[in-house]
Amino acid sequence: KKNQKAYKVAGAMVTDYKDNLWIGTDGNGLYCLNSNGETIKQYKHDPTDPSSLSHNKVKSLLLEDDGLWIGTISGLNFLNFSTAKITRYFNEPGNAQSLSDDRIYDIKKDSDRNIWIATYRGGLCRFVKQSQVFERFMHRQADKNSISSDGVTYIHEDSKQNLWIGTISGLNKKPRGKDIFEHHGNHVDNNPNRGGDYILCIYEDRQKNLWIGTRDTGLKVKISGATGFKQFTWEDGLPGNNVSGIQEDSKGNLWISTD
Numbered sequence: 001k002k003n004q005k006a007y008k009v010a011g012a013m014v015t016d017y018k019d020n021l022w023i024g025t026d027g028n029g030l031y032c033l034n035s036n037g038e039t040i041k042q043y044k045h046d047p048t049d050p051s052s053l054s055h056n057k058v059k060s061l062l063l064e065d066d067g068l069w070i071g072t073i074s075g076l077n078f079l080n081f082s083t084a085k086i087t088r089y090f091n092e093p094g095n096a097q098s099l100s101d102d103r104i105y106d107i108k109k110d111s112d113r114n115i116w117i118a119t120y121r122g123g124l125c126r127f128v129k130q131s132q133v134f135e136r137f138m139h140r141q142a143d144k145n146s147i148s149s150d151g152v153t154y155i156h157e158d159s160k161q162n163l164w165i166g167t168i169s170g171l172n173k174k175p176r177g178k179d180i181f182e183h184h185g186n187h188v189d190n191n192p193n194r195g196g197d198y199i200l201c202i203y204e205d206r207q208k209n210l211w212i213g214t215r216d217t218g219l220k221v222k223i224s225g226a227t228g229f230k231q232f233t234w235e236d237g238l239p240g241n242n243v244s245g246i247q248e249d250s251k252g253n254l255w256i257s258t259d
Contacts, residue, residue: 012061014068022068024058030070030079043070043079043086053077054088054102062107062115069115071104076117089134091122097133100125101150108155110163112176118152124165137179145180147172156202158210166199171212184222184229203246205254213243219256 009026016022020040023031029044030053046052054075062069070077076089076099092098101122108116117125123138124147140146151168158164163174165181172181198215205211208224218233218241232238238258245257 011058012071014061014063016063016068022061022063024061024070025056026058027056029053029056030058050088051086053086054090059105060107060118062109064109069107071107071117073104074102075099076102076104076107096136099134100136100138105153106155108157110157110176111161116155116163118155118165119150120152121150123147123150124152124155137181145182147181148183153199154202156204158204159208164202164210166202166212168198170197171199171202200242200244201246203248203254205248206252211246211254213246213256215242217241219243219246 010023011026012024014022019035021033021035023033025031029042031042032040034040043053045054045056053070053072054077055072057073058070059073060071067081068079070079078087078089079085080087089099091100091102099117099119099122101119103120104117105120106118110116115127115129117127117134119125123136126135126137127133128135137147139148139150147165147167148171149167149169152165153168154166156164156166161176163176165172165174171184173184174181197212197217197220199212200215201213203211203213210222210224212220212222212229214220218231218238220229220231222229233241238256240258242259243256244259247255249255
């Protein structure tokens with residue numbers, strides 16, 4: 001409880017193979033707790049130390065066999081468990097193989113062991129670990145197969161190993177093995193003049209239905225095998241139209257976080 005205030009607002013949490021709990025906070029860095037809830041270590045930004053955490057606001061975590069990826073609002077970090085050292089990655093102006101933007105919103109690994117990074121203004125990045133290169137996927141006005149927006153908020157791999165990419169302006173599907181993006185349900189009320197949905201989260205339930213949490217436009221679902229989306233808002237009983245989290249329990253009920 002003595003640490004309760006320090007990580008009251010958590011950006012991300014993950015449990016490692018030793019049952020340690022890693023907590024990314026909104027301003028106080030990264031904590032590692034043991035199974036008894038005792039703090040083992042805290043990682044914070046130190047402006048005098050280039051091997052420290054790049055920023056104290058942590059938005060996302062991804063556990064690897066040999067370490068932990070840490071996404072912050074100013075840089076991507078990799079904590080090597082063996083050496084306890086942090087490697088930092090930033091956007092380098094003029095280097096098209098660097099991270100496209102320093103504001104990291106999500107990090108995921110797919111079934112082909114690719115690491116994907118969602119950036120707030122630099123589109124989607126695929127990190128090639130062997131060469132330490134970031135491949136960029138950004139919106140191009142003249143290319144209908146490009147991602148719908150450079151503001152990427154969420155990444156989800158479905159049961160067929162397709163990637164679903166949420167952005168600040170619509171939902172995208174990246175078929176497995178193809179570097180193209182299909183735009184799905186991007187426009188509110190099917191009116192293209194109103195722009196695309198701001199996606200906050202994506203979840204696939206046990207029936208293979210795809211649920212989408214949005215900012216301002218409620219909850220949407222794509223029934224497995226169907227082409228369109230059904231929408232739920234406060235008018236349907238949803239407590240709020242900002243949906244930031246979706247989870248399924250053992251009975252198949254969905255638990256939905258709103259504002």
